[in-house]
Amino acid sequence: MTTEMEKAGIPVAQVTPMTLVAETVGSNRIIRGRSIVHPLGDVDLAPEEEHELRRMLVQRALDALASEDRTTA
Amino acid sequence: MKVVHYLNQFFGGVGGEEFADTPPNFLEGPVGPGKLLNQILPEGSQIVGTIVCGDNYAVENQQDIVSFVNAKVKEARADLFVAGPCFNAGRYGMSAGAVCEAVKSESDIPVVTAMSEENPGVDVYRGEVLIVDSGSSPANMRDVLVRIANLGAKLANDETVGPPSTEGYIPQGFLRTEFVEKTAAQRLAEMLMAKLKGESFEPEIPVTTFEPIPVPLMTTEIAKAKIALVTDGGLVPRSNPDNLPRAFSRVWGAYSIDERPKLLEEDFEVAHGGYDNAHVQQDPNRLVPVDVMREMERSGAIGSLHEEFLSTTGNSNPLENSRRIGREMAQRLKEAGVDAVILTST
Numbered sequence: 001m002t003t004e005m006e007k008a009g010i011p012v013a014q015v016t017p018m019t020l021v022a023e024t025v026g027s028n029r030i031i032r033g034r035s036i037v038h039p040l041g042d043v044d045l046a047p048e049e050e051h052e053l054r055r056m057l058v059q060r061a062l063d064a065l066a067s068e069d070r071t072t073a
Numbered sequence: 074m075k076v077v078h079y080l081n082q083f084f085g086g087v088g089g090e091e092f093a094d095t096p097p098n099f100l101e102g103p104v105g106p107g108k109l110l111n112q113i114l115p116e117g118s119q120i121v122g123t124i125v126c127g128d129n130y131a132v133e134n135q136q137d138i139v140s141f142v143n144a145k146v147k148e149a150r151a152d153l154f155v156a157g158p159c160f161n162a163g164r165y166g167m168s169a170g171a172v173c174e175a176v177k178s179e180s181d182i183p184v185v186t187a188m189s190e191e192n193p194g195v196d197v198y199r200g201e202v203l204i205v206d207s208g209s210s211p212a213n214m215r216d217v218l219v220r221i222a223n224l225g226a227k228l229a230n231d232e233t234v235g236p237p238s239t240e241g242y243i244p245q246g247f248l249r250t251e252f253v254e255k256t257a258a259q260r261l262a263e264m265l266m267a268k269l270k271g272e273s274f275e276p277e278i279p280v281t282t283f284e285p286i287p288v289p290l291m292t293t294e295i296a297k298a299k300i301a302l303v304t305d306g307g308l309v310p311r312s313n314p315d316n317l318p319r320a321f322s323r324v325w326g327a328y329s330i331d332e333r334p335k336l337l338e339e340d341f342e343v344a345h346g347g348y349d350n351a352h353v354q355q356d357p358n359r360l361v362p363v364d365v366m367r368e369m370e371r372s373g374a375i376g377s378l379h380e381e382f383l384s385t386t387g388n389s390n391p392l393e394n395s396r397r398i399g400r401e402m403a404q405r406l407k408e409a410g411v412d413a414v415i416l417t418s419t
Contacts (some may be wrong), residue, residue, distance in 0.1 A: 039359070
């Protein structure tokens with residue numbers, strides 16, 4: 001899905017715990033998600049900490065979008 | 074066996090590119106490469122008629138050419154329809170694929186065509202139509218026609234068609250059950266031994282390769298960009314309006330988040346059988362981070378958050394299906410003027 005969108009000219013940042021799969025299929029901008037069951041969250045954290053984690057991951061995705069290079073962050 | 078053959082203006086002897094606008098014409102008997110094909114066909118078989126049409130005409134008037142071909146095939150009471158070979162010719166391949174598919178569904182007779190693997194007609198029609206791998210050089214004409222004749226005869230006689238590697242056609246993407254003498258373990262051990270000895274061996278499943286694609290660049294700054302959220306984690310509104318299945322999904326949905334400061338537990342559910350949904354169910358922002366995106370929208374870190382998020386179920390999905398879903402999503406996002414996507418995967 002990522003590569004088809006990028007072929008259409010839309011930059012995509014993919015947040016996934018399975019970065020290796022994303023790299024294999026050719027995703028260009030990859031951000032390591034927290035886990036399979038909550039890629040942008042963490043139930044072991046306090047609500048404010050979890051929110052901060054999510055904000056950090058989204059910021060990484062935005063940074064990757066702004067970058068001109070292939071990235072895994 | 075009566076055969077009707079389709080050719081473009083070049084192979085049909087009308088002329089080159091300057092005759093590409095020629096409308097379809099029906100000629101009795103074989104023409105051009107059809108004469109050789111007529112000799113190769115099994116005894117008792119013959120090409121009873123040939124349709125010749127200009128490449129531009131066929132592409133620009135697809136409904137016309139399809140109706141014309143369907144009518145002629147019925148009049149001739151054909152048992153087999155052959156188009157091409159088209160080699161690398163893109164318009165020819167697209168037209169050959171279209172008329173083959175139309176004849177197959179309208180007259181329910183076997184159809185065969187031939188193209189090189191790079192021909193755009195292959196991507197579109199390989200699933201519906203048997204396409205002999207012609208390579209790109211017309212110098213292979215005779216060999217290609219032999220394979221067309223063999224396949225055509227088998228299909229017309231309801232004989233079993235072998236796998237692509239032995240019959241010489243382009244794989245259609247189907248898995249077929251067949252009986253084999255050796256167990257999977259034996260075949261695996263043999264392959265491993267061959268590999269250790271440096272001998273050649275054929276994997277039984279084609280190895281998928283992924284071509285790297287250039288990194289598309291942002292055309293606007295992030296602070297001005299409209300950004301969309303997409304997920305393959307199966308998040309859907311309560312009651313799952315598009316009936317996303319929990320695996321093998323052929324569908325996807327677009328769901329409004331307009332004016333939502335964040336996603337609430339009571340409004341959403343998860344259609345995905347590949348992971349424990351409990352945590353995302355409890356707080357859907359853990360999968361589709363609308364809460365954080367809204368904050369960034371307010372602070373000016375991003376231009377805006379797109380008014381809907383797109384969702385499908387990325388569980389046991391065949392690659393071709395996922396690609397199609399990706400293409401369909403891309404089209405919707407482009408039409409909405411989305412500048413970039415954050416795609417979240419489980």
